[in-house]
Amino acid sequence: MTSLPAGASISIVTSSPGLDYASIEAVVTVPTFRRPQQVLETLQSLRSQKTKRRFAVVLVENEAEKREGAAAAKSWFDDGLLQGMLIIAHDRGNCCAYNAGFLTTVTYFPNFKYALVVDDDELADPDWLENMCATAERLGVDVVGGPQIPVFARPEHSKWAAHPVFSAHYRETGVVPILYSSGNMLLSRKVMDTMGPPYLDLRFNFMGGGDSDFLSRTAQRGFRLAWCNEAIIRETVPERRVEADWIRARSLRNGVISTLVEKKKRAGTPFANTKVFVKSLLLLGASPFRGFLKLCKTGSISIALYPVYIGAGRVMAEFGYANEQYRQPEKN
Structure with a gap:
């Protein structure tokens, strides 16, 4: 029976009935922390993907005590609404959550080709997964990023979309020298095998930027990166973030x-x-x-x-x- 390495601070809560781990081509990691309603909307967007590729979701609950996200989403996996696994990452922090999802992916899905990431305040457009994977194949790259289009709480806040904090670095699909964010990201199996574990540096655990550092290191290792402007993720921006x-x-x-x-x-x-x-x-x-x-x-x-x-x-x-x-x- 496949199991996580000794010392991994990860618990498996549940997995979809009859999940055929060996048949999964793409695994989408969704880290969540204290957003039980939003994460259900994220999962619904993944359930609505238009693709023939067999994919699974690894939902990573990073609130190890109350576990509100895990409680809200557990039935989705138990009832087979989504194919995948629900896990608890007991060590709190942004990088710890991502690393737990990646480690679970490489441990349980022996034949996966792509690992993708969506955050729990994001919604994936229906063609998102297919566009990400197809771009990796068409351009022959190992890492793909895509736009995180801000969706503001109030219409009058839409003016903030042009601010560098929210705007995308690229506007056209193609090979790029560097990427910065994991909120909309694809990694090939080769990247996963080469770069970790651990994947994200824990020095960035509560600051953020572990994804920027990881992507910088992948470029240094010679992996090719690309941008897919058609692989759209829509990110909810609460009022607090325009203050x-x-x-x-x-x-x-x-x-x-x-x-x-x-x-x-x-x-x-x-x-x-x-x-x-x-x-x-x-x-x-x-x-x-x-x-x-x-x-x-x-x-x-x-x-x-x-x-x-x-x-x-x-x-x-x-x-x-x-x-x-x-x-x-x-x-x-």
């Missing part, structure tokens, strides 16, 4: 992550830390000018401040600043 202090904190955090990821990338090379620090100072120095250009182009003060916050966050990271937004989920 000025949240935008500022997320922008600073992105700067911190940028420094930490670049330091890891340059590790072992001459004067690595000095080069990163000098680059951060230069970016901070140039940020008022870059911000002014953005202000002229967009008319948005918030967008204009983004490069300033990025530069400040990069420099602050040199002095130990870390904005761990995921430690207080109620404020995130």
